[in-house]
Amino acid sequence: MTAAATIRIQQADFDIAQEIAALTKGRSDVGAVVTFSGICRGSENGEPIAALTLEHYPGMAEAEIKRHTDEAMSRWPLTGLTVVHRVGRITPGENIVLVLAASAHRQAAFQAAEFLMDYLKANAPFWKREESAKGTSWIDARGHDDDAAARWTKS
Amino acid sequence: MRVKYFAWVRERIGISEEMVDPPAAVRTVDDLIGWLSERGETYAYAFEKPKVIRAAIDHTHVKSDAMISGAREIAFFPPMTGG
Numbered sequence A: 001m002t003a004a005a006t007i008r009i010q011q012a013d014f015d016i017a018q019e020i021a022a023l024t025k026g027r028s029d030v031g032a033v034v035t036f037s038g039i040c041r042g043s044e045n046g047e048p049i050a051a052l053t054l055e056h057y058p059g060m061a062e063a064e065i066k067r068h069t070d071e072a073m074s075r076w077p078l079t080g081l082t083v084v085h086r087v088g089r090i091t092p093g094e095n096i097v098l099v100l101a102a103s104a105h106r107q108a109a110f111q112a113a114e115f116l117m118d119y120l121k122a123n124a125p126f127w128k129r130e131e132s133a134k135g136t137s138w139i140d141a142r143g144h145d146d147d148a149a150a151r152w153t154k155s
Numbered sequence B: 001m002r003v004k005y006f007a008w009v010r011e012r013i014g015i016s017e018e019m020v021d022p023p024a025a026v027r028t029v030d031d032l033i034g035w036l037s038e039r040g041e042t043y044a045y046a047f048e049k050p051k052v053i054r055a056a057i058d059h060t061h062v063k064s065d066a067m068i069s070g071a072r073e074i075a076f077f078p079p080m081t082g083g
Helices: A016-024 A060-075 A106-123 A143-150 B007-013 B029-037 B041-046
Strands: A005-010 A032-039 A051-056 A078-086 A088-090 A095-103 A126-132 A135-138 B002-005 B017-019 B054-057 B060-062 B073-077
Touching (some): A016 A032, A032 A106, A051 A078, A078 A106, A095 A106, A106 A143, B007 B073, B029 B054, B029 B073
Parallel strands (some): A005 A078
Antiparallel strands (some): A032 A095, A051 A088, B054 B073
């Protein structure tokens, strides 16, 4: 059975239990749901931060996430996929991103969730700016995010 | 074509998007960065390290040697830091 991914970019917070229920309610073919939620830390490189502000490229962000959910669907036998990415100002402790991968068995769900997060980190057009006592500054990209995405490339 | 700027590229240039009509000699993304850099100090500052800049044509990531002919929208931005 072919499942469609749910992709949302929004300012509002998300409810993880509600998002899981949307993938499992009324069906008996789902044996595993893996949840990844990314949360705003209270420090960056050892310095306390007051908030992050996330900017994105409307249109491309959705398209780029869809390219990756399509690839995940083709690589693993998934029954559902959900990606929710927040934008705007987010304070420490708040949710930033949610990836849910549902499948009959856990292995596909674990792998798809990790694949999606690695690709989102390196390729989805979002940018974080931090607010701290020193003012505001754009967070630098980390080389290891590119390395994490590259390990999923088929040789 | 429409050109869009994001994150610190947008802040340095001072605008988020504009319509441009480069001459025919401007064929690649790299050429366009060079041409835009000559429009003023804010552009030169934004593109001072062209190797750091990422580009997308019509919502798809492209390399700096990609041809721009036929593009409706080209975006320039720093490496991504989402997730």
